[in-house]
Amino acid sequence: MKRFASKAVAVLLLAAMLFSFAGVSVYAAPSSKSAASAYKSSGHALVVKSESLTVAQRHTIQMTASVTNVSKQPKITWSSSDTSIATVDENGKVKGVAVGQVTITAKATVDGETIKGEFGINVVKRESLIKNLLEKQQILSYQYSYVDDYYYTNDKEAWQYNFGFGKIYDLASPYLLLEYDYIRIFFTYEKKDWMLQMWKGQYGMIFYGGEIGIYNRPHEDDGVNEWTFFNCPAEEDWLKMEMTLYHQDTNGKWNREFTREYDYYWWCTGFKNGHLRQEEPADELRLTGRITMKDKEMTKLVSDGLAECGLAKAKSKDKIGVDQMFVDGKDIYFCWQNISEAESTMAIKVGVGFVSSLLALPFAPLIMPYVGIFAVLVLLASLLV
DSSP: OHHHHHHHHHHHHHHHHHHHTTTSOOOOOOOSSEEEEEEEETTEEEEEEESOSEEEBTOEEEEEEEESSOSSOOOOEEEESOTTTEEEOTTOEEEEOSSEEEEEEEEEEETTEEEEEEEEEEEESSOOHHHHHHHHSOBTTEEEETTTTEEEEOGGGOGGGGTOEEHHHHHHGGGGTEEEEEEEEEEEETTEEEEEEEEEEEETTTEEEEEEEEEEEEOOSSOOOTTOEEBOOOGGGOEEEEEEEEEEOTTSOEEEEEEEEEEEESEEEEEEESOOSOOSSOTTEEEEEEEEOSSHHHHHHHHHHHHHHTOEEOSSTTOOOTTEEEEETTEEEEEESSOOTTGGGHHHHHTHHHHHHHHTGGGHHHHGGGTHHHHHHHHHHHHOO
């Protein structure tokens, strides 16, 4: 009965939430719903499509394949890269076997040559209405990935892009149930003031994660304080980066939670459903990654800033220890765990931070959507299964 009541409440919340989205533009993120093979023969290509990006265990989905530029479609043969995860029959019907990722391959012979197309499928334990929705399109900039089971912001089309970031958000965050470590650096480059910041910690009651953000503004000589705001940068100022979050379990083992692939970002994020054993400092989380700068000047400015934060220089890219970094050309590789400016600002959070947070209440509608709607979606995802 409790389970039924929980689902009923979740459905009502979902209906209300979707109703509130009626005036919101929803962006359909690019997906692999249709994949043209890289293997071509005499102008032919084999295109593979699927009715879904995921399939639950013991359930099936239908895949189709067709060859371009032919008068008659040839016979298609299907195969799975791992039949212990998913199988596929001669008609392209895929059945989920075990949780994991698998590649389904379609092959055809055209003019005596074999061409093929591939499609990645995620097999999940059970389907979730919200997760399926968030995998295929973003809602208020948030999406979900069945690969590594995490949520993230689609920064390429994020509505938060319009609002930038400032120190006051971090000072007010504990009063909004956000407890995270952060390090940030400021530098002036190409007549602009820049801020690069990294976060990791507890975001509300039901998820934890990490972020990397890059912001800038026209150069000013007035310095930076709690009320200084930086803009989300123009696309030409986005940086290529990648990020991996690790979580230490009770046995001391570090487990990889998710990886954001190497790409251009201004705000690279990832969030897992769960709760840390200790919210602050969040040193049971470890953030590793790489950020590619524009040139040598920018690389030196950022690496010097990270050194001032406390990151030591590693001996090589393959041997980066905790709270160390390594510079390789324009790339800065790092491993961040224990250093945090947030730890040294607890007095501000308790005293001045409380007053500042009251003064910052008008900004709450801008802060809460970063995680508030996301938290509702995660809650619903956990109920609607």
